Amino acid sequence: MRLTFLGAAGTVTGSRYLLEHEDKRVLVDCGLFQGLKQLRLRNWDAFPVDARSIDAVVLTHAHIDHSGYLPALAQRGFRGPVFATEATRDLSALMLPDSGHLQEEDAFFANRHGFSKHHPALPLYTEQDARKVLPLFRTKAFGEEFEPVPGVRMRLGLAGHILGAASVHVRWDTGSLLFSGDLGRDEDILMRPPDAPPAAEYVVMESTYGDRMHLHEDAATQFAEVINRTAARGGIVVVPAFAVGRAQALLYLVAVLKQQHRIPDLPVFLNSPMAADVTAIYHKHRSEHRLDEDQCHLMCHAARVVNSVDESRKLNDMRFPAVIVSASGMATGGRVVHHLKAFAPDRRNTILLAGYQAAGTRGAALAGGAREIKIHGEYVKVRAEVASLGSLSAHADRSELLRWIGLLPRAPKRVFLTHGEPVAADSLRQAIEEQHKWSCVVAEHLQRVEL
Incomplete structure (x- = not known):
């Protein structure tokens, strides 16, 4: 199994992880880059692999930095299934068309008032483009095992971040991998806490608040x-x-x-x-x-x-x-x-x-x-x-992240930290290495790893 970090490496945005097993490709998350201009420009770059070669997409949740590139991927030729929980499918049916609509509105406003450097300003995709993606969704219940491609088995666990948010446990004949997804709070106002993580040889974990604790204020x-x-x-x-x-x-x-x-x-x-x-x-x-x-x-x-x-x-x-x-x-x-x-x-x-x-x-x-x-x-x-x-905040803080990964039934071979600014990710890396003595690295953009 090969893992390539196509996004959310060195930043909190653009979540995209490519899994290649034998001759099959699965993309875990398909998010838009947001924030800094140099990150947003990545949305317009040629996709690192042929979109037509991707056999399936698996979404951890519906936030646009995890799902919002789907219409653009489809424009580039992706036609496979998109696996997600039912709530993620329901939310995506609202959020993806809205994302396209907002891009159309922003382009229209820029053209009308002449402040864009591009003439004319264009949306990355339209509301109609986004609606064309929705029939590709295939829903899976929490805990239900499925095969997005032959030889690769997956199971979704409750991540607690928003409705439908999931961790993704991946197994193949010779190994296993766990994507934390965005993890929620232990005592969130609305959401239930994340499930304890299952055993995995490799873990890809978010680090958004890896260097900070949430205030204990009401x-x-x-x-x-x-x-x-x-x-x-x-x-x-x-x-x-x-x-x-x-x-x-x-x-x-x-x-x-x-x-x-x-x-x-x-x-x-x-x-x-x-x-x-x-x-x-x-x-x-x-x-x-x-x-x-x-x-x-x-x-x-x-x-x-x-x-x-x-x-x-x-x-x-x-x-x-x-x-x-x-x-x-x-x-x-x-x-x-x-x-x-x-x-x-x-x-x-x-x-x-x-x-x-x-x-x-x-x-x-x-x-x-x-x-x-x-x-x-x-x-x-x-x-x-x-x-x-x-x-x-709907994100687990440093102590909650450390508590979650500390619940792993046994030590993983390696932990990869993603979805965090560099300082936050490196702070969490140090804490994991010091507390558990595990191999832990901060993932880099476009890094490829053989698992």
């Missing part, structure tokens, strides 16, 4: 404090939030805080129609998360859903206290960018970051204290308060 209390002090100034709280997972956690917290009279009964807007659809999917897959039917109902009715573009624009004219939850979570695109343009210059307002912000994103710039950010070709002053809800 997310509800933090959120209430931000809302209350912003409302007291007469301001608006703008929350860039991932449509899957983070938006639902925020809505649930808002509903609970209002119910407990810990925040004023101010208007809350969910300016992401996709996030509203995702929230409904939480009802369907209640066995994967902690909320019961009543709590799901509370979450689903916590905000007014903003559907049309006109409604979205009108939010920017508001001059009374409110909360706007809008995608994308790192402020890289979507409707939230327009809200930042409108509300960031006003000191009364607050921009609340509710999760990991990858290098090169507007969210990372805001978290780093930037006093201006570039939006649609021009710089926008940031006078609003910038706050963070670090305790709301």
Whole structure:
């Protein structure tokens, strides 16, 4: 078996791992590169192998940095099955077309206002391109063994990161390999904790928070404090939030805080129609998360859903206290960018970051204290308060990552660390080597390994 790291090596984005066994090829994850421009440009490069030669794709979960390159792969000739859990399939049916739609919108806006260096600006793929991929999905239950190609057996385990998120256990005649996928928290507000890992000779493990611990602060209390002090100034709280997972956690917290009279009964807007659809999917897959039917109902009715573009624009004219939850979570695109343009210059307002912000994103710039950010070709002053809800992250922190890998039934031959910035990945490498004395390396982009 040969493993090639086609993405998420030295960075947290673009998750893609190529497995080659005899004359068959399987791609584990098929994500978009996001963040820094030099990473985003990789999406436009020729794929490292002929897409027509890939026999199957297996997705760990539906986040765009793990699934969002699928339509582009299909454009390049991929026609095989895409294996995933049922929830991942359901979420992908929303997220992939939305990704294509946002790219079309961004290209249209760039062409209309003339700020792109490309003439004309083009989307990587369209909404229609994304919809063509959906019939390729084949769903597999957690724990169900399947053969994506002859001679390679796989099983999906609960990863706890978002609905449908899975670890992937791979076995062939002479070996075994475990992909952690993105691992969730032990005590997440919404999701159940990850399953203990099965034994494997090799492990490919995420390291997003490999050098950091999440704050042990109560997310509800933090959120209430931000809302209350912003409302007291007469301001608006703008929350860039991932449509899957983070938006639902925020809505649930808002509903609970209002119910407990810990925040004023101010208007809350969910300016992401996709996030509203995702929230409904939480009802369907209640066995994967902690909320019961009543709590799901509370979450689903916590905000007014903003559907049309006109409604979205009108939010920017508001001059009374409110909360706007809008995608994308790192402020890289979507409707939230327009809200930042409108509300960031006003000191009364607050921009609340509710999760990991990858290098090169507007969210990372805001978290780093930037006093201006570039939006649609021009710089926008940031006078609003910038706050963070670090305790709301859906990623396992350093201690949780070490606890998970420490549950392996026996020592692996080697651990490969991916999906982390270089400092975070190397910090986790050192900790694993010191605690377990195992061979552990940080994977490099396009590195090939014979297993």
